Structure formats: C-alpha cells, structure tokens
Amino acid sequence: MAGGLQCLDTVLGRRVSVLTFHRVQPQQDPLFPLEMHAARFDALLGSIARSFQVLTLGEAHAALKSGKLPARALVMTFDDGYADNATVALPLLRRHGLRATFFVSTGFLDGGRMWNDTVIETIRASQKPELDLAAFGLGRFPLASPAQRRAAIDAVLPKIKYQPLDQREPLIAKLREATGHPDLPDDLMMRSEQVRELHAAGMEIGGHTVRHPILTETPDDQARDEILRGRAALEGLIGAPVKVFAYPNGVPDRDYDLRHVAMVREAGFRCAVSTAPGPVCRGRDDFQWPRFTPWDAGDAAWFARLMLCRYGRQAAPQAGRP
Incomplete structure (x- = not known):
C-alpha cells in the first residue's frame, strides 16, 4: 500500500489528505453505528501508520508551502472538543506514535454541551x-x-x-x-485541563469559534468575535499560538463564505479547513483546505473511498454523525 501511494504521488504530484473525526467512543453507539469507536479507531490507526506519513495540519501546510511535502502525507483532525478525544483517542494515537489536530469550540468546555x-x-x-x-x-x-x-x-x-x-x-x-425533560450528561465535552493534556502530548490545537455558530447565519461583528475570542481562549489555555482554524459545519458558501475567509486570515491564522471533500495540492487556497470524512463501516471500503478522494473522482461520503 505505502509503495503504491508513493508512486501515485510521484506521478500525479504531492498531495495531502485531511481526515475529519468528531467522537471516538469507548464502544459502538447504537444510534450512530458508523461513528468511530475505540476498537475500530485502533485498527484504522494501525493501517494509517503503515500507509501514510502523518503530520499535523500546521506541519502539512508549512511543508506544502515550502515544497517539502512528503509522499503519502495525511492529516487527522478532530472537531468540536469532545472529551473522548482526550480519554479514548489520545491514548490510541500515542500507542501508534501518531499526532493529530484538534479544533475546539471553547464555549462548551468544562461542563457545556453542544x-x-x-x-x-x-x-x-x-x-x-x-x-x-x-x-x-x-x-x-x-x-x-x-x-x-x-x-x-x-x-x-x-x-x-x-x-x-x-x-x-x-x-x-x-x-x-x-x-419529558430527561436527565442529560454534562461530561461530553473536554475540560480545560484535557485541552492542555492534548497540547502537552504534542497534539496541535486549532480554533473552532466559541459557540460553533453557522457563520453565514451570524452577524459579521458577532462572527468575527466568535473567531477571535475562541482563539484567545485557547491560547490562554495552552500558552502557545493557535495557527489553524476549522469553519463550524464547514460547507463552503452555505456555512461560511469569503467574508469569513477574510476574517480568519485577518485574525492571523495560517491555514483553515472546510468540510468540502477532496485532496490538498499546491495552489489550493490556504484558508479553504478540503477534508475527507471516514464514515464507511469497513476498512477496505474506507480506504477505497479515500483513494477516490485523493487520486480520482470524489465519492460522496456516507452519512455519519449529524
């Protein structure tokens, strides 16, 4: 697999695939059976580690800009800031020697809920x-x-x-x-110390606004404030610059548009990602990198879809977590 990918990258040009995850639950969720859970994520990480050169988003962006992107480059990203990113995903990433980028909406930390x-x-x-x-x-x-x-x-x-x-x-x-007002959990999202734990473990922390609004449905001054305050809160937590951003929901021209691209650029971020599918090659807008969502139930189908996304015609991802 790795050798074939390297040949394709040589023939078709260096590119990077950016994966989107949300939750990694301890066990399979009967309501969302295609959502990632620990056993499947562990197996998938083993396949990724054997087949790809895994970078953080910031590393991939810098390498692509400098012309030094390695063959078989891949980035794993996690959106929103779920607690199981720290309790389930992080130990598995460490086991496989891999790093990832975590986009955190700060308004839900410490007991909040999306x-x-x-x-x-x-x-x-x-x-x-x-x-x-x-x-x-x-x-x-x-x-x-x-x-x-x-x-x-x-x-x-x-x-x-x-x-x-x-x-x-x-x-x-x-x-x-x-x-009937059932009791609801208050531990779905990360605590502040878990964000710091991810950063201390070598993971990259990225901005994702404060309250995860649909930016096109938000007044411009409020959208700008969401972007800036989210970043400031994260930098205060980890004591380091936050250089990458993910648009909430992330569908171009529906969930965000060029106004918000300009806001993110002016805020000082270096790279931003959407949820439009596709690979990233040289010449791609630094503030609208596409991503791939891995919802397929089996690893073989997942890799086949990823290869279509990376090298050929994009196959529409299956429905997963809303």
Whole structure:
C-alpha cells in the first residue's frame, strides 16, 4: 500500500489528505453505528501508520508551502472538543506514535454541551414511547428502537441547525418539553485541563469559534468575535499560538463564505479547513483546505473511498454523525 501511494504521488504530484473525526467512543453507539469507536479507531490507526506519513495540519501546510511535502502525507483532525478525544483517542494515537489536530469550540468546555448533542441525548434518554414533534412541523415518531430514535433525531436537527444562536434555545426547550425533560450528561465535552493534556502530548490545537455558530447565519461583528475570542481562549489555555482554524459545519458558501475567509486570515491564522471533500495540492487556497470524512463501516471500503478522494473522482461520503 505505502509503495503504491508513493508512486501515485510521484506521478500525479504531492498531495495531502485531511481526515475529519468528531467522537471516538469507548464502544459502538447504537444510534450512530458508523461513528468511530475505540476498537475500530485502533485498527484504522494501525493501517494509517503503515500507509501514510502523518503530520499535523500546521506541519502539512508549512511543508506544502515550502515544497517539502512528503509522499503519502495525511492529516487527522478532530472537531468540536469532545472529551473522548482526550480519554479514548489520545491514548490510541500515542500507542501508534501518531499526532493529530484538534479544533475546539471553547464555549462548551468544562461542563457545556453542544446544541446538537442536547437534541441527540434528549431523544436518546426520553422515556416516552412516542414523540410528538408537531411544534417543529413534523409528525409523531415512535421511540421503541434505536433506529426509530435516530429517525426522530434526523428529523429534528435540520429544523434547528440553521437558526441563529439566540433562536436555537427556545426550540430546544420545546423539544425538552415534548420528551419529558430527561436527565442529560454534562461530561461530553473536554475540560480545560484535557485541552492542555492534548497540547502537552504534542497534539496541535486549532480554533473552532466559541459557540460553533453557522457563520453565514451570524452577524459579521458577532462572527468575527466568535473567531477571535475562541482563539484567545485557547491560547490562554495552552500558552502557545493557535495557527489553524476549522469553519463550524464547514460547507463552503452555505456555512461560511469569503467574508469569513477574510476574517480568519485577518485574525492571523495560517491555514483553515472546510468540510468540502477532496485532496490538498499546491495552489489550493490556504484558508479553504478540503477534508475527507471516514464514515464507511469497513476498512477496505474506507480506504477505497479515500483513494477516490485523493487520486480520482470524489465519492460522496456516507452519512455519519449529524
């Protein structure tokens, strides 16, 4: 595998694949069976270590700019700042001698919870046999099985996702009322000391705003403040510059646009990533690097999709965590 990749990079030109992860759970989640979990991540890291030269995003950016990008270059990134990035992913990365880049939304550290996780965990924990979502313009959803709960989650999330920050909370309150106000976890996201632990272990820390807003749905002054305050909070935590950034949600022209690219550049970041698929080659905009999302259930299918993304026609990624 490694030799073949090196030959392709020689013929087609040096390039880097940037992977996107979110959570790495201790065991497979019945609601999100394609989401990464410890056993699968461990096996995948072994394959990655044998096949690729793994860099942090900052290292890959500097190497590409200088013309010194190694063959088979690959970057692993983690979005949002989930606690299992530190408790599950970090020990496995260390075992395989690999480094990664972690984009952290600072507003959820130390006991916070992202809005989408409130939706997910509210529906997961509801004791009701059926969920009435008339308040969202939807129907009734049975909750007898994980698949039925997932269907309810998938229906609700788009109704809230593109709402401004100040309009999300009333909608979530309606959902909480409909589900019977179940108890929710307060340990999904990292604590401040876990961010410092990642940095001390040689991992790269990147900006991801404070509260993870959809930037195109956010007034410009508020969007700029989210970008700047998130970076300042991280630099205060780790005592080092934060040079890389990931746009929340990250779909170009839908979740962010050229206004926000300019904000990130003016803030002093050196490189930023989107969620558009594809490889990174010389000449790519430093502030709109694409990424690949590995949702395939089997490693063979995952590698096949990655090769299509890296060297050929991009195959659409399978649906994973919303």
